[in-house]
Amino acid sequence: MTVASTKQPRHAAGPLYALGLEGSANKLGIGVLSHDPATNQTTILSNVRHTFVSPPGTGFLPKDTAKHHRTHFASVCAAALRDAGVSPAQLSCICYTKGPGMGAPLTSVAVGARALSLLWERPLVGVNHCVGHIEMGRVITGASNPVVLYVSGGNTQVIAYASQRYRIFGETLDIAVGNCIDRFARTLRIPNDPFPGYNVEQLAKKGGVLLDLPYAVKGMDCSFSGILAAADVLAAQMFAQDKLLAAGGALKEGETRITPEDLCFTLQETVYAMLVEITERAMAHVGSRQVLVVGGVGCNERLQEMMGRMAADRGGSVYATDERFCIDNGIMIALAGLLAWETGFETRLEDSTCTQRFRTDEVHIAWRED
Amino acid sequence: MTAAATTTAPQPIPAPVPDPSPPEPSIHDFPLPSALLHPSSEPPTLITQGAEGRVYRTTWVDAGRECALKHRPAKPYRHPVLDARLTRHRILSEARILQKCRREGVAVPALYGVDEAAGLLALEWIPGAPVRVCVNGWIARRKERRRRLADGAVGDESKAQEGQDNSEPAVVAEVTADEEGADVLMDLLRRMGEAVGRLHKSGVVHGDLTTSNLMLRPWEKGKAPSNGHAETEQAAEESLDGEIVIIDFGLASQGTADEDRAVDLYVLERAFGSTHPKAEGLFPVVLDGYRGTFKGAPVVLKKLEDVRMRGRKRSMLG
Numbered sequence: 001m002t003v004a005s006t007k008q009p010r011h012a013a014g015p016l017y018a019l020g021l022e023g024s025a026n027k028l029g030i031g032v033l034s035h036d037p038a039t040n041q042t043t044i045l046s047n048v049r050h051t052f053v054s055p056p057g058t059g060f061l062p063k064d065t066a067k068h069h070r071t072h073f074a075s076v077c078a079a080a081l082r083d084a085g086v087s088p089a090q091l092s093c094i095c096y097t098k099g100p101g102m103g104a105p106l107t108s109v110a111v112g113a114r115a116l117s118l119l120w121e122r123p124l125v126g127v128n129h130c131v132g133h134i135e136m137g138r139v140i141t142g143a144s145n146p147v148v149l150y151v152s153g154g155n156t157q158v159i160a161y162a163s164q165r166y167r168i169f170g171e172t173l174d175i176a177v178g179n180c181i182d183r184f185a186r187t188l189r190i191p192n193d194p195f196p197g198y199n200v201e202q203l204a205k206k207g208g209v210l211l212d213l214p215y216a217v218k219g220m221d222c223s224f225s226g227i228l229a230a231a232d233v234l235a236a237q238m239f240a241q242d243k244l245l246a247a248g249g250a251l252k253e254g255e256t257r258i259t260p261e262d263l264c265f266t267l268q269e270t271v272y273a274m275l276v277e278i279t280e281r282a283m284a285h286v287g288s289r290q291v292l293v294v295g296g297v298g299c300n301e302r303l304q305e306m307m308g309r310m311a312a313d314r315g316g317s318v319y320a321t322d323e324r325f326c327i328d329n330g331i332m333i334a335l336a337g338l339l340a341w342e343t344g345f346e347t348r349l350e351d352s353t354c355t356q357r358f359r360t361d362e363v364h365i366a367w368r369e370d
Numbered sequence: 371m372t373a374a375a376t377t378t379a380p381q382p383i384p385a386p387v388p389d390p391s392p393p394e395p396s397i398h399d400f401p402l403p404s405a406l407l408h409p410s411s412e413p414p415t416l417i418t419q420g421a422e423g424r425v426y427r428t429t430w431v432d433a434g435r436e437c438a439l440k441h442r443p444a445k446p447y448r449h450p451v452l453d454a455r456l457t458r459h460r461i462l463s464e465a466r467i468l469q470k471c472r473r474e475g476v477a478v479p480a481l482y483g484v485d486e487a488a489g490l491l492a493l494e495w496i497p498g499a500p501v502r503v504c505v506n507g508w509i510a511r512r513k514e515r516r517r518r519l520a521d522g523a524v525g526d527e528s529k530a531q532e533g534q535d536n537s538e539p540a541v542v543a544e545v546t547a548d549e550e551g552a553d554v555l556m557d558l559l560r561r562m563g564e565a566v567g568r569l570h571k572s573g574v575v576h577g578d579l580t581t582s583n584l585m586l587r588p589w590e591k592g593k594a595p596s597n598g599h600a601e602t603e604q605a606a607e608e609s610l611d612g613e614i615v616i617i618d619f620g621l622a623s624q625g626t627a628d629e630d631r632a633v634d635l636y637v638l639e640r641a642f643g644s645t646h647p648k649a650e651g652l653f654p655v656v657l658d659g660y661r662g663t664f665k666g667a668p669v670v671l672k673k674l675e676d677v678r679m680r681g682r683k684r685s686m687l688g
């Protein structure tokens with residue numbers, strides 16, 4: 001990790017502009033925002049996204065995703081600058097996602113970032129994707145010091161700020177919650193458009209029977225792979241029932257007819273209850289009553305509703321954003337990058353690599369008070 | 371997108387303002403469990419709203435004797451069937467495991483009664499404070515001492531020396547083992563490790579070890595005064611003296627697998643580091659305390675290294 005030892009805060013009269021480039025998973029997001037260090041006001045100038053959607057029953061592969069990002073990089077970037085009405089010369093820095101994420105897509109965007117940096121002679125800032133989500137969520141919702149639940153296709157973490165770091169209090173012990181839902185959507189062959197979690201949520205709204213799934217919480221940690229395996233078993237039973245009934249057979253006496261709606265309902269009720277539980281445990285432990293939900297799974301309405309009830313019972317409230325900001329985007333990278341740049345941080349060209357593993361608690365949050 | 375973007379100028383978003391911190395929950399915020407509506411010699415007080423339970427101090431069970439009544443109210447956020455299943459399971463397992471710990475001589479609150487249908491557990495009242503509060507108090511007092519020292523020493527030599535480390539002022543630097551006064555804290559950490567070791571030795575894995583779930587009970591001197599808790603608590607907080615009592619067994623299970631024991635330690639290690647970042651470097655003292663408590667402890671500590679490695683490898687994908 002590169003840490004400049006003689007960092008001087010950068011001052012400016014008026015707002016600073018940054019370009020943010022994100023492509024750690026299947027979304028290519030590019031945006032421009034401005035931040036005024038004197039007033040701490042943020043203005044979103046543009047937020048353009050292009051998503052790689054794979055066919056039903058399949059996930060997105062690194063190779064194809066990287067190709068998608070390379071193909072659309074120039075046009076998405078041009079659209080972001082045009083929408084913002086900002087010229088490259090006005091940018092203080094070019095911020096890109098350093099990690100965590102899938103290697104090939106990350107690299108393709110980092111290469112684009114380096115090219116722009118050389119072309120426009122603007123400095124680079126490498127950004128931790130998770131920190132980007134947190135800072136964006138704080139700005140949009142106005143939650144100053146919340147416990148953060150970060151839930152996406154690749155991450156499940158309960159985070160709280162202390163001493164210039166985002167500390168991880170709890171996390172998944174195996175796969176991420178979004179990954180669990182996406183993979184189950186594949187089992188059911190639900191379309192990936194606009195995204196699998198959305199379609200699971202729509203089906204769940206029509207369900208109402210709670211089937212039997214395991215519940216796996218360990219303190220502030222949790223685990224999803226056992227739940228996915230059990231849900232897959234139930235889905236297999238459902239497919240067998242379909243076949244039997246189609247062939248004119250009948251269910252056994254007292255056997256429940258399993259439906260995709262009830263399966264999705266049960267999966268959501270179970271995994272979201274676990275997430276709310278570990279968040280509540282962290283809130284009780286650190287004595288906080290604000291909770292901020294970020295990451296792609298964070299726009300799930302049922303999760304937001306459950307979290308809201310829990311927070312209300314603790315005399316607090318839940319903060320969440322809509323899909324423009326909770327789903328991966330470029331402005332969150334611009335924001336976290338610009339905040340770091342203002343404290344004197346910069347990523348030199350020779351250090352502008354990516355890393356698939358980059359923990360949230362590795363980043364020195366120099367812009368917040370100790 | 372383009373049409374909207376050109377017609378309306380983007381609005382600046384103001385900086386987040388710190389929340390005025392809401393008042394602490396009071397006993398009037400929640401309906402009392404019916405057990406507490408019976409006449410009692412003294413009215414109950416709500417002590418905390420924990421992660422799952424609300425803990426009341428009451429003399430309901432036995433007039434004159436204080437008891438902690440832990441109520442697990444229904445969680446309206448989750449499906450009622452799931453909620454009922456979890457609440458029932460956790461209350462019964464907490465009760466069962468507390469009994470087992472008492473039999474094995476592990477320091478836990480005595481169990482006075484259980485009503486799983488009402489979501490109630492009546493426990494011995496543990497005077498003192500959670501270890502989290504004691505450690506944070508110690509760190510705050512240290513910070514205060516150092517700040518006074520730094521203020522008082524403007525321009526003199528000690529200040530100049532401290533100033534050399536300009537990345538982090540000494541006031542907020544991490545606690546080190548050899549600094550003055552750290553022995554008291556390290557002694558507490560060792561006792562924590564020993565307490566967890568005794569728990570594991572008895573065949574119980576806690577499942578939620580944090581510094582909130584370890585209490586520091588001041589040593590009993592003769593008979594504890596029935597109304598002098600504030601004094602003893604204050605004294606215990608300052609000296610960090612006392613016995614570690616383990617509480618909150620809702621996620622506990624019986625077992626002796628090295629893996630489960632190692633995960634228990636790993637959970638504590640991470641919770642400790644994130645809760646007390648300034649004292650994070652002293653955590654090995656907890657493990658030192660643990661090492662001596664039973665024959666299998668070194669194997670568990672070896673396993674802990676694997677568990678840590680797994681955690682780091684997991685470091686997630688986008």
Ligand SMILES: Nc1ncnc2c1ncn2[C@@H]1O[C@H](COP(=O)(O)OP(=O)(O)O)[C@@H](O)[C@H]1O
Pocket residue numbers: 284417418419420421422423424425438440479493494495496497500582583617618619620
């Ligand atoms: N037996 C007890 N005596 C005194 N205080 C207690 C006792 N049990 C719990 N407490 C207090 O209540 C808090 C919450 O209790 P705990 O059993 O940990 O419930 P939760 O599952 O809600 O975390 C503890 O952190 C402690 O401060």
Ligand SMILES: [Mg+2]
Pocket residue numbers: 420421582583618
């Ligand atoms: Mg507790």
